[in-house]
Amino acid sequence: MNKLIGILFFMLLFAPILQGQQQHGSILEKVISIDRKNQPVAIILNELSQKAGIFFSYDASVIVSDRLVSINVKDTKIEDILNLLFDKNLFRFIEKEGHIIILLKENGSLPDTTTQGYKQEPFTNLTGRVVNQKNHKPIRYANISIVGKPIGTISNTDGDFILKVRPENKNELIAFSCLGYLVKEIPVKEIKPNDIILLKPASIFINEVLVNPTSPEMVLDKAIENINNNYFTQFMMNEAFYRETVKQDNNYINVSEAVLHILKSPYNNLSREDKVRVLKGRKIPEVNPLRWIDFKLQGGPKTITQLDLIKTSDTFLDPRFRHLYSYEINRVIWYQGHPVYVIRFKPIRNVPFLCYEGEIYIDRETFAIWHINFGLNKQGLKLASKLLIKKKPRGFKIRTIKADYVVDYRQFGPKFYFSAARASLIFKIKDRSEKVNSLFQSTSELLITDLEQSQIRRFPRNQAFLITDILTETIDEYDDKFWGNYNIIKPGENLVKALKNFRLKK
The missing domain is CATH 3.55.50.30 (Phage tail protein beta-alpha-beta fold)
Structure with missing residues (x-):
């Protein structure tokens, strides 16, 4: 029943961890x-x-x-x-x-012509900070994308962004948008290095009376009925950026990042799982190494794709479990230039199952889902620890403090696609000898940076990232110039400081 509880599996283990290596032929x-x-x-x-x-x-x-x-x-x-x-x-x-x-090659130079198929014109790196025009406070998780194309990124927790634009898109417009602000479009050539992008706050509420009363259940039914109309019914290849971080109290203990290919199966075949493979990855092992335990995230790049709730349809979207929840249309707002229902949901009292509470943003005209934010309530948090922690050493007590998720969809032409997801969990971990008494916080972020229709139907078995895999054990160590022209989520200031400290220690 609870499909999403597998979004983040952790293994709490005694340190040190011994890893074996296999040798392979060239x-x-x-x-x-x-x-x-x-x-x-x-x-x-x-x-x-x-x-x-x-x-x-x-x-x-x-x-x-x-x-x-x-x-x-x-x-x-x-x-x-x-x-x-x-x-x-x-x-x-x-x-x-x-x-x-x-x-x-390091000493190689490209030909003067393109007859051999080599590009001379470099990518354009757009950098800056998105801020509120009224009070100049940074706007976190603002969308930055090429108008009319499924290429983009989001601002980080400090409002900072970096977007790498291909040469063929150098004359396009860049759209900056966020809930509660007017959309702003700026030509690529007019964006300066480390530019400050001002977004004007706007009233998002629609002041009108609905002549025909609408129930939230009806809106949810319409959203399900229109899945084939609103989402791709072909195989799509998504390029994505994924980051997972783990902190003990205020210190980063692990940072891992990867560029992925996600093979999205058609939305009219919900029984077929999406496939994931890692193109490039880097890790910063033991930024602040722990003496007593090791905290690992299992299946991260694979399991976070299950936050595509149009496919996984967890309890609050599944009509079969609707009786476990209460729903209300909380308001009608403008979102991404569209009138949108905001449906608030929460579990009914004394439900003996793991349930969520949150909000669903559904387009009033197309009934496409734009955004979902949800998390576990107090009762759910009590049940969560046994399910979220897959393995732990004896003598440790673990309590789940927080489990929150955010899912976003974007529009590309007439269709919508799964564009971003974020999962945040906090655990209180103690052992009987009081050697460990800490808060552990894990954050996983996924951002779709590009997509196109695909003729591929599956990845070779040895390339697929499995739900049992651990990203930190499959990728290489940190490299300053690692990402090249891949679009990523720019790390926030606190994470940048952790990276600098790591480099100083090397």
Whole structure:
């Protein structure tokens, strides 16, 4: 019944943790055959990926993925195939954990023309802070996106943002929006480095009387009935950024980040799960190492995709469990330029199950869901600890203090898509000897930065990130210039300080 309780699984373990490593042969030495004429480089790489059970990562600012190539080889090493696709005088290939990274050589320079399919024009990095025009306070989690395209980011807890714009989008408009503010559109070329973006507060309430009384249950029914109309019924490939942090009291003890591919299955086939694979990842192990315990998040990049509630349909959206909740239309507001019902829900008294309370924002015209924020009430928090903590050492008492979730959807053309999610949990952890008496706080964030229709139906088994995987055990350590041209959520000031401290300790 409670599907979302698996969103964050933790393992509380005694330190130190011993990790084994497996040795593998070179994947560049794998031998395959391929015959394709006038196909984009991206398609060729996808076929190599499926045949060899590997994955490729490259910088889109120097390689044109839609460059047409022809290739016909039999029983040939992958390294030799790559040398046919890319100039070996310019590029090098590095293998890491089952995937190959295509990089420009340090002393290499790109050709003066684009006949070989290489881009010279760099990405444009837009940076700045989104603030309230009236009081100049930072606006957290504001949406920043290219108008008419599913490409964007969000501001962090300090209102800061960074958006990396492809050369072909340099003449586009950037939209800045947030609940309670007027949307502001600015041309890419007019945004200065570290710019201050002022958003004007606006009244979001619609002052009108509904002639035909509307029940919240009817609105929820309409939202479910219109899923196929409002959401994609094709396979979609989403590029996403994911970050998970763990703090003990006021100190970061773990920071992990990754760029993901999420293969979204059609919304008219809700029984098929979305698939996740990690393109690039980095971690900062033991920013402030613990002596007694290790706190780990299991399945993070995979489980947070279950916050796509249109698919998972947890209790408060599932008609079968509606009797466990009370609903009311709390208000009607303007949201993203649309009239939106805000439905407030909470569990009825003395429900012996894990239930949530929160708000659902549903478009009054299309009945698409725009936003959901929810969390566990007091009774739910009492039940949560046994379900959220998957493993703990003896003698430890764990109490769940907070479990809150936020889910956002955006519109792209006539369709809506799962665009962002955030999960925040706080635990009080004590042991009998009082060696540990701390608050542990975990925050997981997911941001969809781009999407396109996909012909791929599944990932190779060795690439898929599973619900049993632990991100910190599958990625590499911190690298300052790691992200290249991938869009990410800019880290907040407190996290930046933790990163600086980590670099000083190295």
